[in-house]
Each structure stands twice: as structure tokens, then as C-alpha cells.
Amino acid sequence: MRRNRFRSGAVAVFAAGTLLASAACGDSFDDGGEAAQQTSGPAALQILIGSSGDAETAAVKDAAAAWATKSGNTATVTPAQDLTQQLGQSLAGDNPPDVFYVDAGRFTDYASVGALEPYGDKVDNPDDFYQSLKDTFTFDGKFYCAPKDFSTLALEINTDLWTKAGLTDADIPTTWDQLTAAAQKLKAKGTMPLAVADTRDRVGAFMVQSGGWIVSKDGKQATADSAENVAALTYVQTLLKQGLASYPKALDAGWGGEAFGKGKAAMTIEGNWIKGAMTNDFPNVKYTVHELPAGPKGKGTLSFTNCWGIAAKSKFKEQAIDFVKAMTSVDQQMTYAKAFGVMPSRESARDQYTAAFPADKAFIDGAEYAQGPVNAPKMDSVLADFDASLNTLAKADPKTLLGTLQKNTQATLGG
Amino acid sequence: MSTVTTASADRDDRSAGGGRPATGGRGPRQRFGRWLRWPGPFRGGIRGNERIAGWLFVAPVIVLLGIFFLAPIIMAFWVSLTDWQGQGSPFKSGVPFVGGDNYTRLFTEDGLARRDFMTSIRNNIYYVAIVVPVQTVLALGLALLVNNRMLKGKGFFRTAFYFPSVTSSVAISVVFLFMFANSGAINGILSFFGIDGPAWFSDARGLIHLILGVFGVDNPPSALANGGPLGLTWWDWLSGPSVAMCAIMALVIWTTSGTFMLMFLAALQSVPVSLDEASELDGATRWQRLRYVTLPLLKPTMFLVLTLGLIGTWQVFDQIYVMSQGNPAKTTLTPAFLSYRTAFKDFDYGRGAAISFVLFLIIVVLTLAQRWVMRDRDEPRRRFRWLR
Incomplete structure (x- = not known):
């Protein structure tokens, strides 16, 4: 244990150095950096x-x-x-x-x-x-x-929990309002309606439905603090505050699919990888897949x-x-x-x-x-920071979160 | 200085320093200089060859240390001065040299880089401030228990206490993940007492904030919310370790105190029993015996344990990597993990290396400070009088 910690500590501290050493051993320093033949x-x-x-x-x-x-x-x-x-x-x-x-x-x-x-x-x-x-x-x-x-992302619905709450195919949400309405009915039956992961890769879909996104189409401008994005986060915040949606971790699951498979949430927003997980881990759960409900500016999903x-x-x-x-x-x-x-x-x-x-x-x-994902270099740490702030979305002010994202995005795109 | 004393000094020198050559008694500096000099044909006397032999004997170690420690450190330092993006060798001419930019971005430029770094420093300060004292006291306590002459089944307890230290940290981390799960063992026990346990690994709230919340201080007073040093507000600095960090602290304390117990135990067993008995005869209470007999004798070990604890806690990496990856909301981000993430995930190798050098400096400075605090002082310390 002790040795382990020291070793890993050493790895962390000298990671770059060790890397260099291996680079140095791999070739001498004289390559000119031309394209390979x-x-x-x-x-x-x-x-x-x-x-x-x-x-x-x-x-x-x-x-x-x-x-x-x-x-x-x-x-x-x-x-x-x-x-x-x-x-x-x-x-x-x-x-x-x-x-x-x-x-x-x-x-x-x-x-x-x-x-x-x-x-x-x-x-x-x-x-x-x-x-x-x-x-x-x-x-x-x-x-x-x-x-x-x-x-792409879509909305998965657990058939059993859905019918148990007295909901039918006609109730499958196609707009945000319908999503709220269906969620309230599920919640009345004591089921957590929606499991959605606290990352821009899920919550971001609401931003797209609202007509916003983190960067402009050409990836050169930061558009994080637009009114559309604020509206999207405010909507998600309402869901979280009213107990209509929850982050998977709070449901004791590593990701939305797990919470969904365990029956801890009646709906989740995940991509087509959920199929494999459901077949392997939760073969008995019946579910259907639908397009994500449209927001004020129409349909939107992430690829x-x-x-x-x-x-x-x-x-x-x-x-x-x-x-x-x-x-x-x-x-x-x-x-x-x-x-x-x-x-x-x-x-x-x-x-x-x-x-x-x-x-x-x-x-x-x-x-x-x-x-698609944000297509600008060096954005990963900025987006990771945004993900971390989404964690506190239920209590924080969406404008502040997006303001920070805007500031960091601008700094990265500018430099 | 007479010739006689010089000769005797030389003899002493030889006996103390092993194969050190005769030097003719010209003061320590000159002697040292000559010792380093390559032996000439008329210098060095009959023991001259031993110098070459000596250097030859240590050469393998010097070469190995040089290649695997010194060279990488120097290379990493070079990387920390560049904007190398991980394409090919960082020693090519095309790699942009940025001087101290990677360092200044960590300290003076307002931005994500500084905020992340300062957050990680804050987290680690709380981590060190709690883990080091607790694990030291716990280790000492365990060692005193196991060292007790009256205790039966010592071997069993020693093994039991040491066991966490020899188990793989990754395996233990995974077990702790299960224990601290929302419906895991810890929350099960808490609910037995009617306490609704937190969602340990997704709870980003700081302990101090939580305690303040009990007194109705949910939102930061404006004096703390606005402004503060180094990119974080005072309110952020004073958050305390997050609930998630506490779970990791519990794990680390549990696993490392066994190792330190072993060190204390070794030291305790070299404490002469007669001293203890003598003080007992003098009418010292148990506490006085511990405070004035045992602890002073344990001082070198105490220094070792504190130093190792300090270094280990500032470098905490694998538990973070396995259990939380810096989440939730960056409250378990530590400089070591941030350095790794910055270099290998963000391809910002220069800043990653810079962070690791700052971490190195922090550790060196703190260790020196600790040495200074624990140095031997002749005059008795008055402030502990009241304990008597």
C-alpha cells in the first residue's frame, strides 16, 4: 500500500519525465519532424x-x-x-x-x-x-x-412503470410541457420519472432543443450564455427541483441506463449503446425508444x-x-x-x-x-468544468453556470 | 597547529571515513577538494587506487539514478517551460519555448487553469490537514495497544492492523466504493441509528459549509462571496473537505495507519522497559509516562512518520483515480491528479509538468518547515507545563 502510493505518486509527479525518457529511448532527438515517407x-x-x-x-x-x-x-x-x-x-x-x-x-x-x-x-x-x-x-x-x-440520444421509457402510472402511448411526450405532465403523473405513483446524467452530453440536448449551443456553428464563437441556453438549463433545473428528474448518482447508478434498468427511473435519456446494456444486464426490462421531446425551437439531440x-x-x-x-x-x-x-x-x-x-x-x-460535440481544440477541460457545475444545477443559478462556461470558452477559443 | 595533532586527526579521519586518503591536515575544505580530485601519479599515496575503485563501485547506481531519476526530472522541467503538445520529441527545434508562462498561468492569470489548480490545492490542504494528524495519532495508538505487555494474541492484532496496508489500494478503493454507495453498508448502519446518510460520492458540499448551514448560513456573506486570493473566493477556500473527500480520507487513514503503526511499534520495542519502570517508581502517571518518557524517545520515528505522511498525502493519486476522478464538482481534485489529467487528457504537457514541479516545491518546503519545527531544542518548552 505504502509502496504503491509512493510509486503512483512518483508516476504522477514524474509522469511527463518518464514519458520523455521513453520518447528519448525510442529515437534519438534528431528527427526533423517532416512527414513520414x-x-x-x-x-x-x-x-x-x-x-x-x-x-x-x-x-x-x-x-x-x-x-x-x-x-x-x-x-x-x-x-x-x-x-x-x-x-x-x-x-x-x-x-x-x-x-x-x-x-x-x-x-x-x-x-x-x-x-x-x-x-x-x-x-x-x-x-x-x-x-x-x-x-x-x-x-x-x-x-x-x-x-x-x-x-444519438433518445428517450427510453420503461413500459411497466409507464402503464403502472396509468399512462398510455398517447402520453409519450413530444414537447417539454408533455414531458413535465407525464413526469408529474409518474411521480404521483412514487416513481422517479427521469434519470438524466449531469453532463453536457445529456443536458446539452435540452440546449439544442431550445435553439442554443455552447459554441457557434463554425466553432469559432462562444455562445454559451445565450437566452436559449439559460431557458434550457432553467427547465432542467425545474425538473430537478420538483423531483421530476434526478442525476443517476443520486439514484445509486453509474449512468442513466443503470438507473433505468434497475427500475429506479421510468425514463432516461441515453444513446443506442443502452440496447446492449439492457440485453446483457437487464434482459427482463421492457422498454420503448422515442425521439427526445421537442423544445421551444423544435427537435434536438446530440450525436x-x-x-x-x-x-x-x-x-x-x-x-x-x-x-x-x-x-x-x-x-x-x-x-x-x-x-x-x-x-x-x-x-x-x-x-x-x-x-x-x-x-x-x-x-x-x-x-x-x-x-455534434463541441468542435474546437482544448475545450475538454472547459467542458469538464461545465459538467462539474451541472452537478450543482439544482441549487445554482443557470445564468452563473453559463456565464462561467462562456468566459472559459471565450478564453480557450481566443487563445 | 602542531604536527602531532595533525597526524592524529588524520588517523581519526581514516578510521571514521573508511578508505579516505591521508591528506596532510590542511583544513576540511582543502581535504575535501583533494578527495574529489582524480589521483595523480604522485598524489594519493598507497590508497589512491581505492578512489577509482570506490567510484567504480558506485558507478552503476549513479548511472541508474541518473538515467531514471535525474534525467527525467530535468527533461520534465524542460517540458514545463515549453508549450509542447505531445507531437514527437519535446527537444526538437520546433517546440515553442514559453519560459515561465506555464507557471504564471497557475498563479497570476485569472482563468480556468488557475481556478482548477487552486481548487486542487485547497482540496489537498484539507486532505493533508485531516489525514496526517489522524493517521499519526491512530497509528501511535494502535502501536501502543499492540506493544502492551499484557495483551494476548499480539500476533493476530498486529496482522489485523497491518493487513489494509499490504492489500492493493485499487482493490480497497473498489470495496470502499461499495461500502459508501447510497444503499451501501455505511448508510445502512447510519439508518439503523435513524440518520439519513448522504450520497457520499456525489455530494460536493463542503463540511464547513454544511456546519454553517446548520446555523442558517446557507449563502455566503457578501464579504466572503466577493473576492479572495488566487481566483477562488474566500467562501470557496473555506468550504472544508467535501463529503466525497471525507470518504476518501477515511479510506486512506484506514489503510496507511497500519504501516505507520509498524514503524512506531519498532521504535517502541527499542524503548528500554527499565525507563518505564523507573518512572513508574517515581510516581509518574500513565499519561506522564507517555508524555515525558515514551514520546520523546519516539521523536525520530514521529518525524519519519509525519514526513512520510506529508509526502504521501500531498501526492495522493490512485484513490482519486479509482474512486472519483476529481468529481463531484472537482472537490476531490488533487494536484497530482490534475497534473496527470492536464498532461494526458488535455495534451497540455507543459502545464501538467509545471503543476508537478509546484507540487514538488510545496512538499519540499513543508518538509523543511516540519524539520524546523521538530528540531532539537535545549531549553524546555514552557507552553506544555499545564499538562503536568
Whole structure:
């Protein structure tokens, strides 16, 4: 224990230093930082993925093996324990994997420092990707990397708790007012109506429905303290104050899906990943999925996505692009969808997807009006700070929270 | 200075310092300088070769320490002076040198960086202020218990008290997560007494704020709400540790007091029983024996335990990483975790390294201060008279 603490302490204090040491051992200090040369011949691709679980790892490994056999290259798929950290280390060590997952929220961090190869337009039929996803992975006018797949938020309703409160399909909320009304009926029966996580990745959906967002469309202006955002947070605050909604932690759950699965809340706002969790952990809970209720400015949801990033320093860029082409074909995306429940990022796969998963209509319909993550570099700590303040939303003044967010966002975007 | 005394001094020198060469008695500074000098053919006498041998013997350690400690520290210090973004080596020419900017952003520029850092410092001050005294007193108490001559089954108790210290901190952290869950064991026991336990790991309220709340002070008085040093308001500084932080403190106290108990126990066993008995014969009470016989003899150990405690608590990392990641509302953010997060999650390696160097300085300064406070003083301290 003691030693452990010392060791970790040492790790923390000298983390950067140790990293440097490994960087120093990996290569001498004389590399000029030019773009890596394309190497011909059979490539040995290194692929680093941030896997959601065994199902995804197996599916990607199979697909990579199939591509390798067909193209005469080799492809090694490594599931990361902590993708951000591992990627950070390998980039610092000048030895990044050739292909890796890039989370949409992190994309600009990598693109802005030149770690990514902007190959987006070289894949087959790039206009087939949903426009909102293409926007997410565009930086300085360049479409950098092909969206792997995506998820959107929707409203999940526990059928049993819903009927027990005397509610029917007609009561499924499509506006904020209806949501409040249905929640009040659920609360009268002693059920916590809604579990919503205290992060901009859930609460932010209300901001979109209200017509606001943290940054402007081009990601260059901070728009956090707009009246629309204040209205959205005030609405969420009302739900929390009146006991119509609760954060999952207060319900003793790690996330909304857990609270929902345990029957501690009748509704939750989560993405399509909840399907897997419900099948695995709570197979007996019956639920339906609906589009999020519309706010004053219409429907709104958030999308989450990864892209297949190719390292600017990769030695096998052409092979890597070829690999990504194979991974983003309609057929392959449908295989992934079936294996681990993600939605294809290509519009042409949409009909196939709805045919295969009719219950997921609400998720894929969200693609039309979904808002991607904040696409400006170095915003992560600012947004984490906002998340931390959302924790106190029930008591705090929404204007103050958004004012702080505005100030920090401006400081980050400006500098 | 006569020749005779010089010679004897040299002999003393040799016997005390092992293979130190004869130096001709020219005062300590010169002797030291010559000792460092490479032995020439006519210098150093018959023991000259031993110097080379000595350096050769320590060379492996010096090389290892140099490569794995000194070099990384210097490299990290360089990184803390740059705006390196984690692309390739930080020693290339293209890496922007920013001087002390990473440091000034932590202290003088109003912004998120400073607020996060100061929040983490605040959290850690409360953490250290509570954990170090409590774990030291607890460890001493346990050691006195186990050292009791009348106690049966000493081996069992020693093992039991030491057990938390040898268990993996990650495993213990996970167990504590379950215990402090909203419907976990702790809240179960509390509800048995009719107390509605808090949602431990999502409760960001500070203890001092909670206590003030009892007296009806829910909102900060304007004198405290507006302004305060280093980017946080006085009200924020005076929040006290959050409920979530208290749970982590409980865990750390529980796990580390076993180790320190062992150190106290070792020291206690070298306290001669006769001293204790003599003071008993002199009519000293139990408290007086502890205060005037045992504790003074434990002083070196006390210093060790306090120093180790201070260093360990300022560097607290794994419990935070496993249990809370700085949440809720940043009340369990500590400088060590913030440094890690800033570097590896935000790719701001320069600021991350800067934070770790500031943390290093804090620890060094506090340890020196503690040494000064605990230094040996000849005159008796009057302020403890009333205890007698």
C-alpha cells in the first residue's frame, strides 16, 4: 500500500519525465519532424481501437483479418485500455499507430496539432456520410477522417412503470410541457420519472432543443450564455427541483441506463449503446425508444461518433486509407451494426439499418437534427468544468453556470 | 597547529571515513577538494587506487539514478517551460519555448487553469490537514495497544492492523466504493441509528459549509462571496473537505495507519522497559509516562512518520483515480491528479509538468518547515507545563 502510493505518486509527479525518457529511448532527438515517407510493399498496419467491449473487438479483428488477407498486408488490432492516454504517449514517442479511433470530442485536439492525415475526401463516395458527421470531422475546411459510425440520444421509457402510472402511448411526450405532465403523473405513483446524467452530453440536448449551443456553428464563437441556453438549463433545473428528474448518482447508478434498468427511473435519456446494456444486464426490462421531446425551437439531440483517424506520421498511408475504405463500406458497417449495435455513418445504409432494427427508428431519425460535440481544440477541460457545475444545477443559478462556461470558452477559443 | 595533532586527526579521519586518503591536515575544505580530485601519479599515496575503485563501485547506481531519476526530472522541467503538445520529441527545434508562462498561468492569470489548480490545492490542504494528524495519532495508538505487555494474541492484532496496508489500494478503493454507495453498508448502519446518510460520492458540499448551514448560513456573506486570493473566493477556500473527500480520507487513514503503526511499534520495542519502570517508581502517571518518557524517545520515528505522511498525502493519486476522478464538482481534485489529467487528457504537457514541479516545491518546503519545527531544542518548552 505504502509502496504503491509512493510509486503512483512518483508516476504522477514524474509522469511527463518518464514519458520523455521513453520518447528519448525510442529515437534519438534528431528527427526533423517532416512527414513520414510512404513505404511500399506489404504494410504492417497497427490499429488502435477504443473498444466498447469484446463484441466490438472481435468484430474489428475479423474485419481487419479479412482485409489483410485480401490485400496482402498484415493488420494488428489492439484494443486500448485508455485510448486518449495511449494515443498521447505514442504520438509523443513519434511512433503512433497507423489507424486509430478518434473520438469526435477529441478530434480537433489532434487535428489542430497536425497529428492526423486529412484523407477524408479520398474514401469512396465521401458525400454519402451524414452531413452532420462530416461537419464534426472537418477542421479548417478540411474533411479529415471518415466517420466510423455514430450514436444519438433518445428517450427510453420503461413500459411497466409507464402503464403502472396509468399512462398510455398517447402520453409519450413530444414537447417539454408533455414531458413535465407525464413526469408529474409518474411521480404521483412514487416513481422517479427521469434519470438524466449531469453532463453536457445529456443536458446539452435540452440546449439544442431550445435553439442554443455552447459554441457557434463554425466553432469559432462562444455562445454559451445565450437566452436559449439559460431557458434550457432553467427547465432542467425545474425538473430537478420538483423531483421530476434526478442525476443517476443520486439514484445509486453509474449512468442513466443503470438507473433505468434497475427500475429506479421510468425514463432516461441515453444513446443506442443502452440496447446492449439492457440485453446483457437487464434482459427482463421492457422498454420503448422515442425521439427526445421537442423544445421551444423544435427537435434536438446530440450525436456521438468516432472516426478512423490515420496518423500523419504513418508509413503506410495508402494502405491505411484502403483499410478505412473497407471498414466504411455499407456492408461492413452493417456487420458492425449487427455485432455491437452502432449506427452506420453512411446515409445509403439507412434503409438497410431500419429494416434490420425497426425498434431503433428514433435513434437514426435523430441524425437529421443532431448536434455534434463541441468542435474546437482544448475545450475538454472547459467542458469538464461545465459538467462539474451541472452537478450543482439544482441549487445554482443557470445564468452563473453559463456565464462561467462562456468566459472559459471565450478564453480557450481566443487563445 | 602542531604536527602531532595533525597526524592524529588524520588517523581519526581514516578510521571514521573508511578508505579516505591521508591528506596532510590542511583544513576540511582543502581535504575535501583533494578527495574529489582524480589521483595523480604522485598524489594519493598507497590508497589512491581505492578512489577509482570506490567510484567504480558506485558507478552503476549513479548511472541508474541518473538515467531514471535525474534525467527525467530535468527533461520534465524542460517540458514545463515549453508549450509542447505531445507531437514527437519535446527537444526538437520546433517546440515553442514559453519560459515561465506555464507557471504564471497557475498563479497570476485569472482563468480556468488557475481556478482548477487552486481548487486542487485547497482540496489537498484539507486532505493533508485531516489525514496526517489522524493517521499519526491512530497509528501511535494502535502501536501502543499492540506493544502492551499484557495483551494476548499480539500476533493476530498486529496482522489485523497491518493487513489494509499490504492489500492493493485499487482493490480497497473498489470495496470502499461499495461500502459508501447510497444503499451501501455505511448508510445502512447510519439508518439503523435513524440518520439519513448522504450520497457520499456525489455530494460536493463542503463540511464547513454544511456546519454553517446548520446555523442558517446557507449563502455566503457578501464579504466572503466577493473576492479572495488566487481566483477562488474566500467562501470557496473555506468550504472544508467535501463529503466525497471525507470518504476518501477515511479510506486512506484506514489503510496507511497500519504501516505507520509498524514503524512506531519498532521504535517502541527499542524503548528500554527499565525507563518505564523507573518512572513508574517515581510516581509518574500513565499519561506522564507517555508524555515525558515514551514520546520523546519516539521523536525520530514521529518525524519519519509525519514526513512520510506529508509526502504521501500531498501526492495522493490512485484513490482519486479509482474512486472519483476529481468529481463531484472537482472537490476531490488533487494536484497530482490534475497534473496527470492536464498532461494526458488535455495534451497540455507543459502545464501538467509545471503543476508537478509546484507540487514538488510545496512538499519540499513543508518538509523543511516540519524539520524546523521538530528540531532539537535545549531549553524546555514552557507552553506544555499545564499538562503536568
